[in-house]
Amino acid sequence: MEKSIFYHAGCPVCVSAEQDIIHLIGPQKVEVVHLGNDRGRIAEAEAAGVKSVPALLTPAGHVLHINFGASMADVKG
Amino acid sequence: MEKSIFYHAGCPVCVSAEQDIIHLIGPQKVEVVHLGNDRGRIAEAEAAGVKSVPALLTPAGHVLHINFGASMADVKG
Numbered sequence: 001m002e003k004s005i006f007y008h009a010g011c012p013v014c015v016s017a018e019q020d021i022i023h024l025i026g027p028q029k030v031e032v033v034h035l036g037n038d039r040g041r042i043a044e045a046e047a048a049g050v051k052s053v054p055a056l057l058t059p060a061g062h063v064l065h066i067n068f069g070a071s072m073a074d075v076k077g
Numbered sequence: 078m079e080k081s082i083f084y085h086a087g088c089p090v091c092v093s094a095e096q097d098i099i100h101l102i103g104p105q106k107v108e109v110v111h112l113g114n115d116r117g118r119i120a121e122a123e124a125a126g127v128k129s130v131p132a133l134l135t136p137a138g139h140v141l142h143i144n145f146g147a148s149m150a151d152v153k154g
Contacts, residue, residue, distance in 0.1 A: 004101065020135050024081065025101050058097050066141050 002059035003029055007045045009036045013069035014054040021056060021066070030056075035075050046072055079136035080106055084122045086113045090146035091131040098133060098143070107133075112152050123149055 008014035049063040056064040085091035126140040133141040
């Protein structure tokens, strides 16, 4: 099974969206990546098209930017 | 089963996000409402907190604004 990847940075908007997404899609179908804690994956997220967090990268390679927590510039800063 | 409601307005961003969301959540768990065609539901969407489309209203009453297609002002205009 291909998983989606939920990228976030621990902001309140992110945490709320994370709970919603996991509930909707199912926890076994979503990998959650905290870019603040796992900075080695920032480049991967940007390469996938993530412009802000929280964002959901689908198995088809589409990025769904959800609400708005922080720009990638803020995540890197 | 409580359904989510996906509000959109037919814009290209909306259509792409609709396909992704339906695929991720499952078509039987999402009601799709086209606010351009079903203008009687604009007030309901706004009351639920929808500020722009596409947006997903979860069964818990949370609004996830996904990417950005059009503001509600544009939908009404």
